[in-house]
Amino acid sequence: MxxxxxxxxxxxxxxxxxxxxxxxxxxxxxxxxxxxxxxxxxxxxxxxxxxxxxxxxxxxxxxxxxxxxxxxxxxxxxxxxxxxxxxxxxxxxxxxxxxxxxxxxxxxxxxxxxxxxxxxxxxxxxxxxxxxxxxxxxxxxxxxxxxxxxxxxxxxxxxxxxxxxxxxxxxxxxxxxxxxxxxxxxxxxxxxxxxxxAEERFPKKVSIPVKKVKDLRYGENPHQQAAFYRASDSKEVCVANAEMIEGGEKDISFNNLLDANAAFELVKEFDAPAAVVVKHLNPCGCSFDDNIKEAYRRAYLGDVVSAFGGIIALNRPVDKELAEVIMESYSRFGKENGASGFFAEVIIAPDYDQNALETIRTLKGWGKRVRLLKTGEVSRDNINESEYDVRCITGGLLLQQRDLIGWEPELITCPTKLKPTDAQMEDLKMAWICAKHVKSNTITLVNGRKLVGCGAGQMNRVESGLIAFKNAGKQAQGAALGSDAFFPFPDNVENAAQAGVKCIVQPGGSKKDDEVIAKADELGIAMIFTGKRHFRH
The missing domain is CATH 3.40.50.1380 (Methylglyoxal synthase-like domain)
Structure with missing residues (x-):
């Protein structure tokens, strides 16, 4: 009418x-x-x-x-x-x-x-x-x-x-x-x-104001429709607030956004120049260094096979030299390490200079396909601690505080006879931070400030460790091991020693901590307890 x-x-x-x-x-x-x-x-x-x-x-x-x-x-x-x-x-x-x-x-x-x-x-x-x-x-x-x-x-x-x-x-x-x-x-x-x-974190009724940003090509799978919404009051430096400065031949997808968020939230944890490569919500590469180019090289080399088609996150701006280093991983680094080439779905960074943009667009053929997200300067000062971590179940929502706990030196204890060296402590810190961002059960291996092995999302912690040791290969020798939750038995320590691991970080708190500590002492492994766990379901 x-x-x-x-x-x-x-x-x-x-x-x-x-x-x-x-x-x-x-x-x-x-x-x-x-x-x-x-x-x-x-x-x-x-x-x-x-x-x-x-x-x-x-x-x-x-x-x-x-x-x-x-x-x-x-x-x-x-x-x-x-x-x-x-x-x-x-x-x-x-x-x-x-x-x-x-x-x-x-x-x-x-x-x-x-x-x-x-x-x-x-x-x-x-x-x-x-x-x-x-x-x-x-x-x-x-x-x-x-x-x-x-x-x-x-x-x-x-x-x-x-x-x-x-x-x-x-x-x-x-x-x-x-x-x-x-x-x-x-x-x-x-x-x-x-x-x-009112500091009422979980009121009787909750409304979460969000605004639609765009329709997406599809959801996790082509038969699922999807859209992207942004929290109306979000001011945080994050993927949701990032500016798309290069869209690629295909629009950014549901899975791209999930992975980009996982990568960027991890790279935000580091004050030093850092790079992260994520595949299917888990980091397959992570490193920090005084030089962002070296941090990227080391992150990529952590697992060049898994890195193909992944997400690159950086906590420093991209200039022409860094762009060229990323492009080099398409050929030289990939071929030297058994990969046929490298393609990134998304690069997310604080900024890009014009020369970097031209380099990414023109070199090696895949520059036109990559999506570039610009976040602005990375800062942990504007993190919204009151924002919910929202998980969906059929017919309902689960709300919790965000897991914003990182490396807390004041809570760390060392129950073993052998104490970690300063260099090992750096690797332990990185292994712990990476474990926070990997699906549970989680075992991470870091060697020389580089993530070299990751076992994610297994039904038991022993299996996660075996996957991490296999991925790391020889790089497990002398590595630091991180576990998102305590060891219920000494078997993880025994397997770590066989792989060549020299130090371990875990929350502690198991009924059998004494047995785990005794086994570490027996095998000459330094171990520290953080007092907090990082389950990520």
């Missing part, structure tokens, strides 16, 4: 394009009702405006808190035009129908994102009249057109011009869906802000 637009109510916070929109409506004979600053903006464009107080018979009051909350307004929005009782009530009380509502809301999220935002500032930017009108108009979308986004102005005007001043049902229904999504997200942002002030 088409509905002719005769009367429009316009009251917006974001005034982008609103004067032009009102002018187009007015030229088609639409009566414009407006409020405060919006009315002034429209009048300056030469458009006749009917003030809200002349419609309601009440002045705008209480610093604008009360202006549209009136039966004359909401009756005009909610009245069913095909219901005799509704039309009779409208006629009796002098309520004119309102056919179009153009509203966007006070910028609550932008306000609370400011570092100097006070509670008073936040409260005053909670819109009441706007969401009320949006909800009333949306409920009655059979007869009322509701527009909350300036990007929709053009489509509405175009449809009205081609449809004798009317909008069709399909457009009104879509706009109503979007409007309800807007108010739901708005209320969720307010709820999250106030819950955060």
């Amino acid at each position: 088409d509905i002719k637009i005769k009367t429009a109510l316009i009251s917006v916070s974001d005034k982008t394009g609103v004067a032009e929109f009102a002018k187009e409506l007015s030229e088609m004979g639409v009566r414009i009702i407006s409020t405060g600053g919006t009315a002034k903006k429209i009048q300056q464009a030469g458009v006749d405006v009917v003030s809200i107080d002349s419609v309601t018979g009440f002045p705008e009051m209480m610093n604008g808190r009360v202006k549209t909350l009136h039966p004359i307004i909401h009756g005009g929005l909610l009245g069913l035009r095909d219901n005799d009782e509704h039309t009779a009530a409208m006629s009796e009380h002098g309520i004119d129908p309102i056919d179009l509502v153009c509203v966007n809301l006070y910028p609550f999220e932008k306000t609370v994102a400011k570092e100097d935002c006070t509670l008073e500032d936040a409260i005053e930017n909670i819109d009441i009249g706007g969401p009320s009108m949006v909800r009333s108009a949306s409920k009655n979308y059979k007869f009322v057109t509701v527009v909350t986004n300036p990007s929709d102005y053009g489509e509405i005007i175009s449809q009205m011009k081609n449809n004798s001043g009317s909008t069709n049902f399909q457009l009104r229904e879509r706009l109503a869906r979007e409007a309800f999504s807007l108010t739901a997200g708005y209320d969720a942002a307010i709820s999250k802000y106030l819950s955060g002030r």
Whole structure:
């Protein structure tokens, strides 16, 4: 059913394009009702405006808190035009129908994102009249057109011009869906802000405000549809907030984003120049060094076979020289180490200079396929500790605090007779940090500040260790071993000694710690306890 637009109510916070929109409506004979600053903006464009107080018979009051909350307004929005009782009530009380509502809301999220935002500032930017009108108009979308986004102005005007001043049902229904999504997200942002002030980490009801960024080609598999959403209040340096500066021949995928996040969250752990290569959510390469180029070389060489088609994450900007080193891994490093070549799905880094971009785009043929994500300077200062780690189960969600614990020297103890050297402590630290970012059960092997072996996601820790030893081969000789959880039996220590491991980091806390420690002493292995575990399911 088409509905002719005769009367429009316009009251917006974001005034982008609103004067032009009102002018187009007015030229088609639409009566414009407006409020405060919006009315002034429209009048300056030469458009006749009917003030809200002349419609309601009440002045705008209480610093604008009360202006549209009136039966004359909401009756005009909610009245069913095909219901005799509704039309009779409208006629009796002098309520004119309102056919179009153009509203966007006070910028609550932008306000609370400011570092100097006070509670008073936040409260005053909670819109009441706007969401009320949006909800009333949306409920009655059979007869009322509701527009909350300036990007929709053009489509509405175009449809009205081609449809004798009317909008069709399909457009009104879509706009109503979007409007309800807007108010739901708005209320969720307010709820999250106030819950955060109360330090109520897990309130009785949780709304997580997110905004759609884009549709994805598909999900984990081609038969699954998928989309990418960003947390509305996220300010952290992370994959979700990264800028896509090179999209590749195919758009970034669901799995690309998961892997890029895994890689970048690991590389963020290091203060020194570091590089990470991830495949299927687990690091197959990781290294840090005084030189970012050397860090990348060593990370790539950790497992050149698994690195093919992986994700590269760096915590330093990419210049031409680093780009060339990455390109070299396509040929020289790959061939020397048994791989047929190297292709990266994504490179994520703080920045890229122009020469680096040209190098990546033109060299070795695969530059046009790689996606480049730019995050800005890596910093752990803006990490949002209140953000949830969200896991889905069928029919529900599991929420927990993020695992932000890293290397905590004050908690470390050394129960073995043999103590790690300074160099071993560096490797143990890296093995522990890598273990935090690998699927449990986890065993990591680090040698010379380079991840050389990784056993991930096995049903028992012994099997994870055997996989890590096999991957590392000779590089296990003299390596540091990291375990995300304690050793329930000494068998892991025995296997580590056979592989040539010289030191171990694990949480400790097993009922058989004494047996594990005794076995390490017997085999000449230094072992430290961290006092914390890093399960990652």
